[in-house]
Amino acid sequence: MKLNGLKEEWDELPQKGIFPEDIKLRMWDVVASATINKRRNIYRSVMAACAVLLISLAGFQFYFGFQSVKTAGVVTQTYPQDIRLIRLSDGTRVWVNENTQIEYPEKFADNERIIKLKGEAFFEVARDTTRPFIISSGNIKTTVLGTSFDVKAYGNIAEVNVRTGKVKVESSQNAVFLERGYAAIFVPKENIVQKRKALVIDPEWKNSLIDVDGLSLEAVIEKLKTNHGFTFKYASEDLKKLQVKGTLDTRQGVPELLQTIAFALEITIKPVGNDTYVVSR
Structure with missing residues (x-):
């Protein structure tokens, strides 16, 4: 070529x-x-x-800003086949599904944490009893202190599924309180939310990304081995302690995953046959 x-x-x-x-x-x-x-x-x-370097390099957060009178904010837009994990200023982690837009401030206010969502995202909210975490998503508003849950908001389709903790979901007409294993479904004709048993509390698309931020190279490799069969050898023991930052995309094969790690850490990972790889500087 x-x-x-x-x-x-x-x-x-x-x-x-x-x-x-x-x-x-x-x-x-x-x-x-x-x-x-x-x-x-x-x-x-x-x-x-x-x-996928965006989610593998340490210390980078790429965004375009929107300005308001009081605070600067961030808008993240995803596209087809584009799933991301972002970390908010309070420590909250958000897995953002494809074709989704999420808006949030660079730094949250002292009394509340507010974001806007169009599309689907899974939240692991850092607990803070002094600042409720509020998600405005179309026809519903979701309020929590610290928990994990999935929010969908596509036009008149709105749904919240709770994995851990407790969540309050409101429409303009009513509110429901959810705990683990329950969902709130928006009913457009009545403009209300209904509480139901959740069919899925950990969406499959979220598992496309694994958070390896702060883990050693050895720990990351062991994590990958749980779902992939391969052998990994180190040219020197100190390589095991290298710290990996960011997120890995598991939709790649093992060679691509290892190449991502090698690129981010500026090391060399070479195949030596029979699903065996050697890492060196």
Whole structure:
């Protein structure tokens, strides 16, 4: 493949302006280098790794801002096949499903935590009894102090499913209180929410991303081994202690997952046959 053709393929990846220019240039340099050296199999795995670099690199949060009179905020928009995990200023973690928009302040107010959601997201809310966490999502409002739950809000379709803790869900006409294993369903004709048994409390799409932030390389590899069969060898013991930041996309295969880790940590992970890999500097 010619370099121009590869550049066109790279540009088609779902970056959608979420990468800073310096990171995009670094990723493209790696892809171009692999291609110039005629490593067709390698550059495809590098492209896969770079495509998910957003959720693998430490210390980066990519967003475009919206300004208000009182505070600056963040808008995150996802696209088809684009699932992300974001961390809010209070420690709350949010898995954002594809085709979803979420708005939140860079720093929450002293008396409340308010965000807006269009689409679907799974929340693990950091507990704070002095500041309720409020999600405005179309026809419903969800209020919690600290819990985990899934919220869907697509037009007149609105639903909240609770995995842990207690949640209050309101429409303009009524309110229901939910605990683990229950859901609130919005009924458009009556403009009310109804309490029901939840069919799903841990959505399958959320499991596409695993949070490895702060784990050692050894711990991350062991976590991956629970669902994938492979052998991993270390050139030196100190490599086991390297700290991984961010999130891994499990929709990739083992080679792509390991390439993502290698790129983020600036190390080398090579296959040596029979599903065995060796890591070195």
